[in-house]
Amino acid sequence: MRVGVGYDVHRLVEGRKLFLGGIEVPFSKGLLGHSDGDVLIHAICDAILGAISEGDIGVHFPDSDRTTEGIRSITILSYVMDLARKKGYTVVNIDTVVAAEEPKIQPLREAMKKTLAETMGIGADRIGIKGKTAEGMGFAGRKEGIEVYAVALLEEKDESA
Template identity: 55%
Template sequence: MKIRVGNGYDVHRLEEGRKLILCGVEVPHDKGLLGHSDADVATHALIDALLGAAGLGDIGSHFPDTDPAYKGIYSIQLLEHTAALLKKEGWSVENVDLIIVAQKPKLLPYFPAMREKLAQALKIGPEQVNIKGKTEEKLGFTGRMEGMKAYAVALLLGQ
């Protein structure tokens, strides 16, 4: 059996007039993340971790922001596509772990729904998905509430 680990990172600017979508869940906030898709920073980091673990490049090579097909797309659809690609290549997701870095809003109440949403997209159990929230103690662009970032790690198993 093969074991592979991948990590991912993403960052998006906060803008007024956008919905805040994290791990496929809409989180009430006065700003949302700016991007070509729904700008789900956490799901994007996770996709990069999964693709990296499988040696399949990165999110930009599979879903370029220059392609109008991905304009405004719900990032969970991109995650589902990634999961199907992993399965086709002979990989299964053992577990994933994410860190969402945001000064506000408080994310803990949304973690159960986020875990469920990611688990459904990956066709794994919610116990295989872990999500943590961190602030940066008002330091840097996240501390000034100019944007959010996310880190992800994924463990894949293959034959």
């Protein structure tokens, strides 16, 4: 078994679409980033990459690479999952905490889990997504950005079975 921890944060800005957990969320602002800014997927990717000792998203998708500017984060997740499989690992489960005053996570949870599960090739019951507010404190509490914490548990495939 291998465990990885991921964290990501992006600023909310006008003039961008909001993507969270691989879905487009109707909202007045979007997340600023080299990619589509999907902090939930970025934290999950970093957790998986950490578990397999492959650095972080920036190692594989540096923001200096203009060919990946605007890339959908779901594509990054597919790449990370392929890398984990090639190294002989499967995802046992993912658990996440999304810190945001808005949008509310609960109404989006099942759609995000479905999209993530399909992309990762695991059951939606293996993905935890919890929404938390910052009670008005800090940048998340002031609605300036969204931050996500993620933990991934991976298991090495048993090739003898």
